Amino acid sequence: MTQLANEHKAINLSQGFPSFEPPLRLLELVNHYLHAGANQYAPPNGVATLREALAAKVDRMYGRVVDPDHEITISSGATEGLFSAIQALVRTGDEVIVFDPAYDSYAPAVTLAGGHTRHLPLRVTEARPAFHIDFDELADAINARTRLIIVNFPHNPTGVNITAADLQRLAEVVRDTSVYLLSDEVYEHIVFDNEQHHSLLSHEELWPRSIVVSSFGKTYHATGWKVGYCMAPAELTVEFRRVHQFTCFAVVTPIQHALADYMTEAPDHFAELPKFYQKKRDHFCALLKNSKFTFEPAQGTFFQLLDYSAISSESDVDYARRLTKELSVASIPVSVFCEQPPAGQKLRFCFAKDDAMLEDAAERLCRL
Ligand SMILES: Cc1ncc(COP(=O)(O)O)c(C=O)c1O
Numbered sequence: 001m002t003q004l005a006n007e008h009k010a011i012n013l014s015q016g017f018p019s020f021e022p023p024l025r026l027l028e029l030v031n032h033y034l035h036a037g038a039n040q041y042a043p044p045n046g047v048a049t050l051r052e053a054l055a056a057k058v059d060r061m062y063g064r065v066v067d068p069d070h071e072i073t074i075s076s077g078a079t080e081g082l083f084s085a086i087q088a089l090v091r092t093g094d095e096v097i098v099f100d101p102a103y104d105s106y107a108p109a110v111t112l113a114g115g116h117t118r119h120l121p122l123r124v125t126e127a128r129p130a131f132h133i134d135f136d137e138l139a140d141a142i143n144a145r146t147r148l149i150i151v152n153f154p155h156n157p158t159g160v161n162i163t164a165a166d167l168q169r170l171a172e173v174v175r176d177t178s179v180y181l182l183s184d185e186v187y188e189h190i191v192f193d194n195e196q197h198h199s200l201l202s203h204e205e206l207w208p209r210s211i212v213v214s215s216f217g218k219t220y221h222a223t224g225w226k227v228g229y230c231m232a233p234a235e236l237t238v239e240f241r242r243v244h245q246f247t248c249f250a251v252v253t254p255i256q257h258a259l260a261d262y263m264t265e266a267p268d269h270f271a272e273l274p275k276f277y278q279k280k281r282d283h284f285c286a287l288l289k290n291s292k293f294t295f296e297p298a299q300g301t302f303f304q305l306l307d308y309s310a311i312s313s314e315s316d317v318d319y320a321r322r323l324t325k326e327l328s329v330a331s332i333p334v335s336v337f338c339e340q341p342p343a344g345q346k347l348r349f350c351f352a353k354d355d356a357m358l359e360d361a362a363e364r365l366c367r368l
Contacts, residue, residue: 004321005330011361014320014330016156016303018221018352023269026220026262033254042253044245046074046229049260054229057263061270062202070234073241074256076248077226078186078215083109084243085182085211085230086148090115094147099133101157101337103184106150115147119339122158130296131158135169142173148180154187154197157337157348158305159298161191164198171205180236181206186215186228189270191300192278201231208233211240216259218302219273221352225255277302277351280358284351287362302352305334309345311368320347327368329361 001014021027045051051068058064066072075081082105090096092114098106100119107117120141122131138149151170153162174181183200191197200210211232217223230240262269284304285297293306312319316333324330331347351358 001320001324001330001332004324008325008328008330010324010328010330011357011364012330013349013351013353013357013361014324014332016218016350016352017223018302019354019357020221020352022220022222023262023266025266026222026258029258029261030255033257036254038254038257040253042074042250042256044250045069045241046072046251047253047256047260050074050256050263051229053260053263054231057270058199058201058231062199064199064201064207066201066231067234071231071237073230073237073244074251075213075228075230075244076251077217078184078213078228079105079226080244080248081213081215081228081230082106082182082184084247085213085232085240086110086115087113087243087247088236088239089113089148089180089182089211091147093145095143095145096148096150097138097141097146098150099152100339101334101342102150103152103156104337106184116145117339118146121338121340121342122155122160124344130299131155131160133162133166133170135166135173138170139173142177142179146177146179148182149174150182150184151200152184152186154185154191154300156187156301157303157332157334159301159303161195161299162198167198167200167203167206171203174209175205179209181210183210183212185212186218187301188214189219189273190277190302191274192281192297193299195299197300211236219269220259220262225252227251227255227259280351280353280355283355284349284358284362287359288365291362291366292368293365302350304349304351305346306331306349306365307344307346308368312345314345315341316345316347319345323347327364329364 005012055068086109090113215228
């Protein structure tokens, strides 16, 4: 969609990247380390100060004491973390459960590991209108071949969060199984309306069987740096590192040093981020109030789903293409995140953009 957006000079609300820069001080720190000789290979597990800063963060935020030497590995973006975790855990013939709509990197990594991806839909019901896991369906899907369940909250593309009660239900469902959990938490710091993120790190029973992956890209407006991390109990980290060593070996050195310093210097960044993005979400939603789109404001992430069923009965792929070409507004059709086309007609719009861009896009969308 970004390619199509560029071809048609459309306002690109499709791909999930911010249109603003990382904090200035962080850029200064990167610049400093580039000129201070931090330009050779980093340790394969990651720069020690960065792993220590992350350990302090998860202790503070999720009450989890993680050993920076044996339970944290810096990865080349969350993407490599997810990929290496899947290669480490999944063997030929294993089943891996994902919830559709699902981020697009999970299934190909499972296929490459020789596994089979089982897609369960996130459900929307009258009693619970926000997308959520149906835990009875999940319990029915688990069998002797199930090796791994991949969860992603705050969720791309639907913008929903997981609740503490959901985590408890998940614990009950996997309790008597040997299933592992891979939790993609790249939007962990972008949660709105005074809610909090419920990390798998925070759950006593789930943590021993979990690999938690996150990314600095979303948190510091620096998706192009591709620096992420993986936290897992020591015995899982050993397996993870066996793959990581030969997938990317080590991650960009000066940026790791800079992130470590910035995390220590600006611990309030995590508290500011939800407010910053909530303002964007509220602005975008307010601009669309009188449009024909229907929507539930995102609970987290920087994505807003808009339902266009009152405007057109076209497929979401056709409609997204048409909006890009004719209206010059690019979005992502939700069906591309699904094995089976989902019920409803929904497009995903990224609101991590300058207000002027959001205003221009909304003005065009209100014409429909
Ligand atoms: C749900 C989800 N997981 C993983 C990633 C990849 O993160 P990174 O850019 O750090 O590899 C993204 C990026 O859009 C994402 O939305």
